[in-house]
Amino acid sequence: MSATEAIGLIRDxxxxxxxxxxTQGIPMTLVRELIRAGRRDLTITSVVAGIGLDWLSWKGxxxxxxGPIVSMERFGLCQGFRAGVQAGQIVFEEYSETGILARLGAxxxxxxxxxxxxxxxxxxPALLEDTVREIEDPFTxxxxxxxxxxxxxxxxxxxHRGDAKGNIxxxxxxxxxxxxxxxxxxxxxxxxxxxxxxxxxxxxxxxETVIPHFAVDAVVEARYGCHPTxxxxxxxxxxxxxxxxxxxxxxxxxxxxxxxAHCAAATQAEYLELIGADALAAVSNWQEQA
Amino acid sequence: MSATSDYTxxxxxxxxxxxxxxxxxxxxxxxxxxxxxxxxxxxxxxxxPNLVWLAGAVGLDARPRRVPxxxxxxxxxxxxxxxxxxxxxxxxxxxxxxWLTKFCVRGAQIxxxxxxxxxxxxxxxxxxxxxxxxxxxxxDMGSIGKRLIFWTTTHNPRTLVEKVDFVTxxxxxxxxxxxxxxxxxxGPEVLVSNLAVMDFEPQTKAMRLVSVHPGVSVEEVAxxxxxxxxxxxxxxxxTAAPSAEQVxxxxxxxxxxxxxxxxxx
Numbered sequence: 001m002s003a004t005e006a007i008g009l010i011r012d013x014x015x016x017x018x019x020x021x022x023t024q025g026i027p028m029t030l031v032r033e034l035i036r037a038g039r040r041d042l043t044i045t046s047v048v049a050g051i052g053l054d055w056l057s058w059k060g061x062x063x064x065x066x067g068p069i070v071s072m073e074r075f076g077l078c079q080g081f082r083a084g085v086q087a088g089q090i091v092f093e094e095y096s097e098t099g100i101l102a103r104l105g106a107x108x109x110x111x112x113x114x115x116x117x118x119x120x121x122x123x124x125p126a127l128l129e130d131t132v133r134e135i136e137d138p139f140t141x142x143x144x145x146x147x148x149x150x151x152x153x154x155x156x157x158x159x160h161r162g163d164a165k166g167n168i169x170x171x172x173x174x175x176x177x178x179x180x181x182x183x184x185x186x187x188x189x190x191x192x193x194x195x196x197x198x199x200x201x202x203x204x205x206x207x208e209t210v211i212p213h214f215a216v217d218a219v220v221e222a223r224y225g226c227h228p229t230x231x232x233x234x235x236x237x238x239x240x241x242x243x244x245x246x247x248x249x250x251x252x253x254x255x256x257x258x259x260x261a262h263c264a265a266a267t268q269a270e271y272l273e274l275i276g277a278d279a280l281a282a283v284s285n286w287q288e289q290a
Numbered sequence: 291m292s293a294t295s296d297y298t299x300x301x302x303x304x305x306x307x308x309x310x311x312x313x314x315x316x317x318x319x320x321x322x323x324x325x326x327x328x329x330x331x332x333x334x335x336x337x338x339p340n341l342v343w344l345a346g347a348v349g350l351d352a353r354p355r356r357v358p359x360x361x362x363x364x365x366x367x368x369x370x371x372x373x374x375x376x377x378x379x380x381x382x383x384x385x386x387x388x389w390l391t392k393f394c395v396r397g398a399q400i401x402x403x404x405x406x407x408x409x410x411x412x413x414x415x416x417x418x419x420x421x422x423x424x425x426x427x428x429x430d431m432g433s434i435g436k437r438l439i440f441w442t443t444t445h446n447p448r449t450l451v452e453k454v455d456f457v458t459x460x461x462x463x464x465x466x467x468x469x470x471x472x473x474x475x476x477g478p479e480v481l482v483s484n485l486a487v488m489d490f491e492p493q494t495k496a497m498r499l500v501s502v503h504p505g506v507s508v509e510e511v512a513x514x515x516x517x518x519x520x521x522x523x524x525x526x527x528x529t530a531a532p533s534a535e536q537v538x539x540x541x542x543x544x545x546x547x548x549x550x551x552x553x554x555x
Contacts, residue, residue, distance in 0.1 A: 022321060022362055047376075048321075048426065069424035073321045074360045074552070077423060085421040092421065094409060096429030098381060117385075118430035121460030121472050127415055143473065175348050177377035232364045239359070286365065 003033040003268070006190045006218035010034065010154055013041045015066075017104075017155040017186055019178040020046035020053070022073040023237040026229040027158035027192050028052060029222035029271070032263045034156075035059050045104075045152055046070075047097065047177050050229065051245060054078035055259050057090060058252070064091045066150070067100050075242045079249040094124060099132065099147050101177060106149035108184030113146040120145060155182035155189050158225045159211070160234070161202070162193040166216030169208040172233055183215045192222040194234060222268045224280060236286035238279060293531040299484050300325065300550050301540050302503055303441065305532035306482045307394070308333040310439050311341050316390045318344035318380075320426065323361045324550040325441055326394040331544045332536060344390075348374050357549035384427075385434060391476075393436045398422050399454045400440060402497050402517040403468075404461025404478030404490055406432070407454035415456065425458045432460035435475035443553045445483035447516035450497075462495035469495070484554075486511045487529055491520050498522065501529040 007030060010016060016034070020026045031052040034042075043064040044053055050072045056062045058080035070078050070092070084090035095103070102114035115135070119125055120143070125132045131148040157179060161169040168191050174180050183189045191211065196219060202209060225231070228241035248254035265271035272280065307329035311317055315338070317330050330343045345352035349367025358365035367373065374380045384390050397406035408428055412419030432438065438461070442449050461478045462469045469477055480500070481488040487500040498520035502511055508526050512519055532540075540550075 023360065024363060067424075068429070069426040071321065071423035071426075073362055077421075082421045085416075086418060088417045091416065092424065094424050096425050096433075097427045098385070098430045098434075101377060101381065116430070117434050120433040121457070121463055121469065121474055122425075122429050122432065123409075123415075123457040124425065124429055173373050174375050174377075175373050177375075177381075180375065180377040230363055236364060237360075 001218045001220055003029055003192070003220045003222065006030070006220050007033040007037050009188055009190065009217065010037070010039055012039055014039070014154060015043040015045065015152040017045040017152040017178070017182045018049070018052055019155070019157045019176060019182070020049050021176050022048045022050050022071055023075065023242065024230045024232065025158060025176055025226055026050055026052040027156045027225055028227060028229060029192050029225040029268055030156045030158075030190060030220065031055065032271070035061065035259065035263045045100070045150070047100070049081070050078065051242070054080045054249065057081040057084045058255050058259055062090055064093060066093045066095070068095050068097045072242065075246050080255060093128070095119070095128070096122075096124065099124070099145070101181065102147035103131065103150035104181045104185040106147065107151040108181055111149060113148050115144045115146055117144055150185065152182070152186045153188065155186040157182060157189065157191045158222070158231065159191055159193045161195055161197050162191055162219045163197055163199045163202045163213070164219065165199055166191075166213035166219050167199065167202045167209050168193070168211035168216060168219070169202060169205065170210050171208060174210050175232065179210060183211050188217045189215055190218045190220070191216055192220040192225040194223055194225065194231070196221045224272060225268070227275060227280075227283070230283075233287070235283040238283050240279065292533060294534040294537055295531070296534070297532050297537045299503065300554060301532055301537050302529065303443070303482055303484065304328040304332055304540055304550065305536050306487060306529060307439070307441060308336070310480060311338055311392065313338040313340045315392055316342035316344070317392065317394070318347045318390060319361055319394065320347065321362050322553070323394060323396070324357060324553050325443070327357055327361050327366070328540055328545050328550050332539055335539050335543065336536065344374060344380070345370065347376060347380055350374060356547045357545040359549060359552070387435060391437055392439055393431045394439050394441060395428060395431065395459060396441055397428070397459065399449060399451050400442065400481065401451050401454045401461070403463060403465045403495055404438070404440070404497065405454045405457045405463065406459035406461060407456045409456045409458045411455055413455070428459040433474055437476050438478045440478060440481040441483070442481070443484050445485040445511070445514050447514065450515045450517070452517040462490065465495045466493070485514055488519070496520050499526060501527040503529045504531055
């Protein structure tokens, strides 16, 4: 399926869970396609949101973020998101990591809630009346926090390989929490992959299959589909790209110009041409320098 | 090992943080945690060879050739013996209680009772003056019985405040037995700053000076602190200087690229 067709599954107002760990593993080809589709009023969930949420925020596509943190790690705060929250245009519904994972875990197993001891004593629960409430352990009387089930409309993931049927494989295990929980909690799952392979090739390495085909609605081939973020172990984050972004991202006109220039590419091939062979070689050869 | 005078404050802080970790401990690091990452490796190279380290909360007992520019990304996980899946494995081992009992915490604001803010500056959460990154695992670590070890490279009245604008990570809350009344175990134990070492007085749970770094006066520390810091009885000791061997390990073996100085930019 093309990225355009896959993103066609998403409507204005949807809750979209996006794989993201700071500068790691964001399905940016799908994020750019979401921007190209002009979707509005989206609620986004990520474990550590980064440049993907920042670009969506600058484009006015986001009304709410539901999650624990928004940061590009060594490249600092996401300025578009930050400006949106400070202006009251974007709501940051903030949870601890176990809090958001409890909500998604309940969604995945069709339970009303899961509990956590996280956030007790912090100022967060008081802001989360609709989704986090103190309850008593019926066995011991201990006070714990019930975190209401969360079932986003759709999730966007990126993987190493997939077949046309939708079997999804990761090399090196599922390091990121998003990969393990989103396909079970979300109504639909869209996965971009570095390469589409045959089902026979998938059967050679069944131990690398981490999402079964029946849970996947769309598979999109996108080589370097996480660029400019990293995708372990294939490529590291593009340092120069992030630095260019940090350089323009406090200035609305310059930020939008950089986003639009990269979203103008209609296909992944066009995008990779824009990024250039040298930049792609640099992010791919990281193991030699590590 | 004898103390040396050839060291800088980053190296003093790394050596002081390293002393907080024992041979039987397990440690993990989060984002932009250059000083803890150096400290864990220094402890492993000296007094705590069996200290377990989960690099970037992913790489078990990693052996990076140097400290890279990011403390979350793959170059830090070099030569790990396991990549820890975060959803099931990492959080289960953390929450279990048997392991990873100490956690290093840095925050934009830390107050006199060890509460930490990494969420918002300003009174209105939904229209903040400054929206900061958010809690990540901090809002868990303060509530699940961990022993919290704070560090900051900006010991000034903007970081060390009387009362945080927002409690992202639960410290001793309003002090005294406020934390215990909620049934929370563990809590803040020590703060290693660029000027001094502090702890928390056992009754009031208010922050207390333990030692000043060589060349720093008690008055300077008091002035740089946004609340009245408790003082120890008698003369205030001077923080132990690192040994020549510790300094060599940091400079030559652990962090030859001086990534730790990113925390002082």
